[in-house]
Amino acid sequence: MGFDLAFFWSLLPDIFRGSLTTLFAAAVGATGAILFGLVLAFGRRSGRIGKLVCATFTEIIRLSPFLAQLYFLYFVLPVWGVVLSATTVGIVTLSVHFGAFLGEVFGAGIDAVPAGQIEVAKALGLKRLQIGRLVVFPQILRFVAAPTANYMISLLKTTPYLAVVGVPELLGVAFDKASDTFRYVEPLTAAGILFLVYSIAIGNLARLVERRLRPL
Amino acid sequence: MLQGIGVTLTVTVCSLAVAFPFALVFGLLEFRLTGLPRTLITLFIDFWRSSSVIILLFFFFYVGPAFNVFLSAYTIGAAVIGCNIGAYGSQALRAALQSIGQGQVDAALSLGLSRRRSLLLVELPQALRKVVPIAGNEMIEIVKTTANVSLIGLADVTARAKTAMQVSYQPAQIYTALLLIYVAICLPIALATHWLARHARVRER
Numbered sequence: 001m002g003f004d005l006a007f008f009w010s011l012l013p014d015i016f017r018g019s020l021t022t023l024f025a026a027a028v029g030a031t032g033a034i035l036f037g038l039v040l041a042f043g044r045r046s047g048r049i050g051k052l053v054c055a056t057f058t059e060i061i062r063l064s065p066f067l068a069q070l071y072f073l074y075f076v077l078p079v080w081g082v083v084l085s086a087t088t089v090g091i092v093t094l095s096v097h098f099g100a101f102l103g104e105v106f107g108a109g110i111d112a113v114p115a116g117q118i119e120v121a122k123a124l125g126l127k128r129l130q131i132g133r134l135v136v137f138p139q140i141l142r143f144v145a146a147p148t149a150n151y152m153i154s155l156l157k158t159t160p161y162l163a164v165v166g167v168p169e170l171l172g173v174a175f176d177k178a179s180d181t182f183r184y185v186e187p188l189t190a191a192g193i194l195f196l197v198y199s200i201a202i203g204n205l206a207r208l209v210e211r212r213l214r215p216l
Numbered sequence: 217m218l219q220g221i222g223v224t225l226t227v228t229v230c231s232l233a234v235a236f237p238f239a240l241v242f243g244l245l246e247f248r249l250t251g252l253p254r255t256l257i258t259l260f261i262d263f264w265r266s267s268s269v270i271i272l273l274f275f276f277f278y279v280g281p282a283f284n285v286f287l288s289a290y291t292i293g294a295a296v297i298g299c300n301i302g303a304y305g306s307q308a309l310r311a312a313l314q315s316i317g318q319g320q321v322d323a324a325l326s327l328g329l330s331r332r333r334s335l336l337l338v339e340l341p342q343a344l345r346k347v348v349p350i351a352g353n354e355m356i357e358i359v360k361t362t363a364n365v366s367l368i369g370l371a372d373v374t375a376r377a378k379t380a381m382q383v384s385y386q387p388a389q390i391y392t393a394l395l396l397i398y399v400a401i402c403l404p405i406a407l408a409t410h411w412l413a414r415h416a417r418v419r420e421r
Contacts, residue, residue, distance in 0.1 A: 002282070063356065063402035064395045065363035068374055072395060075387035157268040164367065171271060184278035192271050199266045 008186040011177055015190045018173030019198065025091050025169060026156045032095025033155065034148075037102030044107055054103070061100035066158055069093050074165045090162035098155050105147045109140040145213035149206035156202050160195070170195060217390070220376035221397065227293050227362040227372065234298020235358060236351075239305030246306065247313045248335070264303035270364055272296045277368045293365040301354050301361065308350040312343035345416045352409025356402045363398075373397055 043054035061069065070093045077084060084092070113136050121131045163172035174191035178184045245257050276292045287295075316339050324334035366375035377394040381387055 059403075060395060060399055063360075063406065064398035065360035065374070067363040067366070068377075068391065068394045068398060071374070071378070072387075072391040075381065076391055079388050157266075160268050160270045163270075171274070175274075178278070185282045188271070188275050188278055192267065192275050195268060195271055196263075196266055199268075200262075203266065 003185055003189075004183070007181075007183065008190060011174075011187055011190050014177065015170065015173050015187065015194060018168055019170045019194055021087070021167065021172075022156075022159045022169040022195075023198070025087065025094065025162060025167070026159050029091045029094030029098070029159070030152055030155055032091060033098035033102055033151070036095050036099025037106050040099060040103030041106035041110060044103070045110065058100045058103055061097060062104075066093065066097050066161055067164065069097055070161055070165060086165045086167045087162070089165065090159075090167050094155060094158060097158070098151055101151055102148060105144050105151070106140070109144040110136075112143050113139050142213050146210045149210055153199060153202055153206055156199055157195075160191075217373060217376045217380055217393065217397075220371055220373035221401075223365075223370055223372040224359070224362050224374075224401070227290065227297070227365050227370065228359050230290065230294035231297040231301065231358045231362065232355065234294055235302035235305060235354065238299055238302025239309055239354075241306075242303070243306035243309030243313070244335075244340075247310045261303045261306055264299045265307070267300075269296060269300050269361055270367065272300065273364055273368050289365060289368045289370045292368065293362070293370060297358060297361045297364070301358050304357075305347070305351065305354050308347050308354075309343060312346040313339055315346065316342050348416045349409055349413040352405060352413070355405050355409075359402050359405070360398065 040054050040058060043050045044058075045051070070090065073093050073096075074086070074089050077089065117135055117139075118131055121135045126134065159169060160171040162169055163175060166172065168176070170191050174187035177187040242257060242261055246254060246261065249257060273292060273296050276287070276296060277289065280287055280292070320338055320342070321334055324338040325331070329337065362372060363374040366372050366378070369375075371379075373394060377390050380390050384390075
């Protein structure tokens with residue numbers, strides 16, 4: 001069969017358009033994951049029931065594959081009367097899956113700020129909000145920057161799974177092209193290369209952020 | 217569905233058999249080499265780390281035959297998952313090796329150990345202890361990643377769950393069971409890792 005270069009070039013525009021869906025899903029999913037992670041991190045630190053619920057939930061998510069979770073939400077939500085588009089289900093799964101991991105990171109970040117500092121800030125006459133904004137938050141941010149960046153990279157690398165439930169992202173478009181023409185080599189090569197470019201770019205961006213926010 | 221667990225475990229064990237040697241060899245090489253050879257090793261590791269497992273699986277599954285390379289889905293699954301997770305592991309091992317104090321190396325050399333023996337007898341054992349928790353996490357990661365092989369035609373638990381769904385439309389029960397099966401496989405590994413990590417911790421002085 002070999003490699004048809006002309007066919008390869010002709011595929012690029014469509015696959016690039018598909019990759020925009022990938023980036024969109026990754027961006028929304030990342031935002032959702034950070035918010036959900038914060039909920040879990042604070043939930044785990046508020047009362048016994050909150051702790052039990054959040055901890056059990058976190059462990060189930062962390063110990064089962066993304067694909068199984070995606071299938072779960074995709075097939076089970078409609079049974080419960082929640083009908084969402086494949087893209088929405090995909091973004092929700094990304095948020096839930098990575099939210100569970102980020103919740104642990106944020107939790108560790110919160111615990112890493114010594115209680116003494118808050119007492120000192122109080123003694124110096126700072127208000128509660130000021131303590132949060134000026135003392136606690138900057139330190140948490142520095143602490144969680146590197147691991148969060150790593151999870152963002154794996155989040156991007158997880159988006160191709162959405163193709164499995166029919167989201168027309170990078171890999172989904174590549175497969176559409178492949179089944180139209182019965183040529184798998186060129187679409188999959190294009191998808192692979194484009195994806196490698198994206199993840200290397202995000203990886204470098206993450207390294208930049210990490211360097212700026214290195215823990216003191 | 218339960219029959220699929222066998223396939224999942226087989227792929228897990230095969231991937232482990234690829235991942236551990238990969239991490240050990242490339243972690244050591246990246247630690248010891250310098251200059252161009254090191255850059256090449258880093259590029260190779262980064263290739264496996266930067267790509268998505270699902271894309272690599274499809275790539276080797278569909279592109280191989282086009283160039284007359286016919287590999288079984290088992291082989292492709294184990295190789296891709298093993299190299300991907302192994303690449304992550306190699307970084308952990310390299311970081312652990314780098315974290316060992318220069319004093320240890322100096323002491324080993326001044327006691328007359330060669331550079332290689334110092335690496336094998338002094339640095340590596342300490343580094344391996346340090347990576348125990350990471351290795352445990354990577355093992356769990358491998359179990360979870362094997363769900364992907366359902367997409368290239370292997371009848372693992374995930375694939376069987378999908379078939380079961382098509383036979384009897386009961387997604388809630390089937391997919392809850394699927395999630396719980398994975399938790400049941402991974403939880404013992406997580407607990408064992410916790411226990412081992414506590415006992416293997418390097419005593420800092």
